[in-house]
Amino acid sequence: MLHAAALDSQMSDLLSHVGVVIFYLVVWGLVFAGTGLFVGAFIPFITGDSLLFAAGLITAANENLNIWILALGVGIAAFIGDQVGFILGRHLGRPYLDKKSGPRMKRIIARVEKFYYAYGWWAVVIARFIPWARVFVPWVAGIGNMNYFKFLTSNFVGAVAWGVGLTLVGYYAASIPGVKAAAYVIAGFFILASIIFSIRTWIVERRDRLQESAN
Template sequence: MQAFALKDITDPVAVLNAFGGIALVGLLLVVFIESGVLFPVLPGDSLLFVAGLLTAAGTGTAVGEATYTGSAMSLPVLLIATPIAAILGSQVGYFIGRFGGEKFFKPDARFLKTKYLDESHEFFEKYGPATLILARFVPFVRTFAPIAAGAAQMKYVKFVIWNAIGAVIWADGIILLGVWLGKIDWVRTNIDTIFIGIVLVSVLPILWGVVKKYLAGRRASATDSGA
């Protein structure tokens, strides 16, 4: 394993390089933790995208300004193991929520903010069990949705089914997108731009929710003023 600085924690290439010859193990560990184990700042989406890209390109590939130096990864193994890691991480999150996990959240906390859990609850109220699929593509909500499901006493069998579907669609979908786009030289040399795009697309649902709340508040204020 290579030296790793905390500032590199959101850099997927740096994360994979840090694990060296056990890069696959590192990837699975990150996916497991980010899927429900109360640590939402890891590079889930971008890490999966880069992993897919590297299955075709291999060790020594330049990804943006960095060069991947870790071990080669097999696409079939990634497509099987990564959803399993995501499923298991969410199982942990579910049981954290079911057995009192909400007490870990504080309004002014750095990572475990109450508002993140509230946003996950709102997703459930709007989309029901399908939240476990949709939330996979939304940072922070992805981590806290299983906790919200457990806190809401969602039936375990229903949780397992929807969680598994969401994990497969999310993990394998992004990996395969990386495989496909990774064949394009421009993508590999401008990976930072791709990451920004991934983040923007991921947070759009949250931004839209904020805008809707703001507009609803404005309408309510206008109605009260006119009454």
């Protein structure tokens, strides 16, 4: 009986640790995919600010999760994602964006280009906090042949400020009375709202592309 109880306890611990690892990997994967795999162009909200804030809240409510592992991992994933976007933009160029984008997306890309050429180095940092700009600025910087080391530094600053910063904001928001107790409800609300907005954005973009093809 004691052996069975010990085995059951070990299995519970293992499952608990596996759940923690999966949580980290899902959050990091979504952050990376947002810019690195262009996913943020279609589901910008679920790969952005809401995800980080919700992840921070959940971490504060779960003693098995470590905020510094989560936050540093988010920063690294954000940094690598933008580096991939920059490299792809440099090699694939503007024709690829035009081919993959509907009328609405093209208008957004045009605005992002103006934003990038107006602010340069700072555009990469500021874009982290703007859903659409966060996706396209690395590509536009690559297409515009921005100096690689300048992009490297601006990407690093942006990844730390946005990735690590917003995750910590969500975590410490749980210190507000009543927030920690309802952390999963609040996080669920943010994630659900993000999914709804993302689906709506995808439907609108798909409709615009179909209309453009029909014309």
